[in-house]
Amino acid sequence: MPGGNLFGGLFFILLVLAAWSSAISLIEPAITWLVENKQISRRRASVTAGFAVWLLGLFTVFSSNIGSEWLLFGMTMFGLLDFLTANIMLPLGGLLIAIFSGWVLSKNTTQDELSIQSAFVYHLWRVAVRYIAPLAIFIIFLNITGIIGYFTGIIG
Known part of the structure; x- marks a missing residue:
């Protein structure tokens, strides 16, 4: 298909943007909780919540390779x-x-x-x-x- 690489690239860029917009809405309650209950700045709460989610994501990624022997239940x-x-x-x-x-x-x-x-x-x-x-x-x-x-x- 002419321009297939262009359309394929655009598709995946838009897919990433859609995933990020969903991720932002899902992490917002954690950020709000940190700001209201721990009295920290919104920027610091965003970094903290994002880092926690990133760490959890690393465990799931590692479970397919170097962490495949780390078992829980x-x-x-x-x-x-x-x-x-x-x-x-x-x-x-x-x-x-x-x-x-x-x-x-x-x-x-x-x-x-x-x-x-x-x-x-x-x-x-x-x-x-x-x-x-x-x-x-x-x-x-x-x-x-x-x-x-x-x-x-x-x-x-």
Whole structure:
């Protein structure tokens, strides 16, 4: 393709910019916490938080080469962070969202936000979010963590 190197280079430059903008928004709460609670300048808080994230990133990078023998709970740092985010944090977040949506938010709030006109359909949604979704997410969580192994034979 004519200009393929140019478009490829531009693509990866834009990809890096997108990643940096996401990283900045993710590190902002840590910076704000450091500024408010430790009474340090924003510049120093930014450097401190950035350095901490960089160090954590180094452990994940090293887990693929020179640190591949550094194991924590039988996993490399990359494997451990992957396990924690995919198998613990995501199901736990889903469970908390289901509980919050079903039990904390009022009926009027959820009806207004969802714009469900049918009372029957709304009732089905509310029952699913209050009872079925938390139970299903909890069973999936127990299965993923290995606490129960019931579904292993069924799913594969």
